[in-house]
Amino acid sequence: MSSSQQIFLTGSSGYVGRNLITSFIDQGHAVVALARSDAAARVVEQRGARAYRADLLSGDLAAGMHGCDAVVHAAADTDHVGGGARQHRVNVDGTRRVIDAAGRAGVARVLLLSTESVLASGRALVGVDERAPLPRRAIGGYSRSKAEAERIALAANTENLAVSVLRPRFVWGRDDTTALPQLCEAARSGQLAWISGGNYLTSTTHIATLCAAVSAALRYARAGEVYFVADQQPVEFRAFITALLETQGVAAPARSVPRALLWALASVGDALAAVSGGRLRGPLTRQQFAASAVEVTLDTRKARRELHFLDAITREQGLDELRVAARTHGAVRAT
Numbered sequence: 323m324s325s326s327q328q329i330f331l332t333g334s335s336g337y338v339g340r341n342l343i344t345s346f347i348d349q350g351h352a353v354v355a356l357a358r359s360d361a362a363a364r365v366v367e368q369r370g371a372r373a374y375r376a377d378l379l380s381g382d383l384a385a386g387m388h389g390c391d392a393v394v395h396a397a398a399d400t401d402h403v404g405g406g407a408r409q410h411r412v413n414v415d416g417t418r419r420v421i422d423a424a425g426r427a428g429v430a431r432v433l434l435l436s437t438e439s440v441l442a443s444g445r446a447l448v449g450v451d452e453r454a455p456l457p458r459r460a461i462g463g464y465s466r467s468k469a470e471a472e473r474i475a476l477a478a479n480t481e482n483l484a485v486s487v488l489r490p491r492f493v494w495g496r497d498d499t500t501a502l503p504q505l506c507e508a509a510r511s512g513q514l515a516w517i518s519g520g521n522y523l524t525s526t527t528h529i530a531t532l533c534a535a536v537s538a539a540l541r542y543a544r545a546g547e548v549y550f551v552a553d554q555q556p557v558e559f560r561a562f563i564t565a566l567l568e569t570q571g572v573a574a575p576a577r578s579v580p581r582a583l584l585w586a587l588a589s590v591g592d593a594l595a596a597v598s599g600g601r602l603r604g605p606l607t608r609q610q611f612a613a614s615a616v617e618v619t620l621d622t623r624k625a626r627r628e629l630h631f632l633d634a635i636t637r638e639q640g641l642d643e644l645r646v647a648a649r650t651h652g653a654v655r656a657t
């Protein structure tokens with residue numbers, strides 16, 4: 323990415339969006355941040371962006387994109403439980419509106435932030451790369467809607483609009499207002515348990531490494547291509563979650579639940595939710611199961627080779643950041 327670009331960012335007040343603003347501003351770029359509320363506008367302006375007040379689903383996005391060199395579409399409904407029509411509107415219709423607006427505004431490049439969950443089936447994903455096909459039957463609304471968003475985005479790739487996709491896995495680190503607070507709350511309340519011991523591997527993506535990959539993709543990503551992004555080495559799921567909890571002074575659980583039992587409960591719960599219109603649910607969904615109950619490890623060699631990016635921070639350095647932040651500001655709490 324050349325110097326002094328202007329970037330239009332969606333999802334700007336969320337965990338990833340806030341950190342992307344800081345990263346872009348630190349590199350000397352200008353950021354126009356989509357903000358649907360006064361509170362969101364204040365968040366992005368405090369980070370140094372210019373807020374553009376509009377709604378992803380109804381506002382005039384093209385007007386905000388005029389003069390921008392690139393669009394980073396980070397907005398998403400990540401609900402792994404309910405999903406439904408709202409999730410489809412945000413993830414599918416929202417992506418279609420962003421791509422359409424970028425084309426009308428004359429933007430040269432769009433980068434869609436997607437997820438490895440587009441491949442989720444409930445089975446282990448071991449060292450998968452970008453050649454792995456999307457499953458014929460999505461495991462849940464999140465996977466289904468994000469896969470459709472990818473199809474829409476990549477189909478819009480033309481000579482005048484270069485569209486690329488990044489798929490990070492398990493974003494973590496400083497300023498985390500998503501996964502870490504939820505994990506801590508589950509552990510404190512006794513609701514967290516290991517699945518068949520939790521001794522399988524997982525890929526993770528520190529927020530700083532994701533920001534570095536986004537900047538690299540805006541500069542080097544090939545049009546029409548998908549890239550997996552993750553920290554260099556996978557880690558044992560149980561060991562990593564235990565370390566995350568330890569940074570907040572929270573003890574990890576000891577109990578374990580058989581994987582086969584949880585899969586059966588998730589399948590029954592999803593069936594109940596389907597026939598009851600969401601009124602009845604099980605203890606977890608198959609979408610949640612696929613995200614945390616089996617190995618999910620990514621082969622990131624394509625991204626590292628073509629985007630020329632390196633990990634911005636080691637896993638231990640990232641954990642140390644969280645320890646320092648907890649001592650300074652207190653442990654995180656679910657909101």
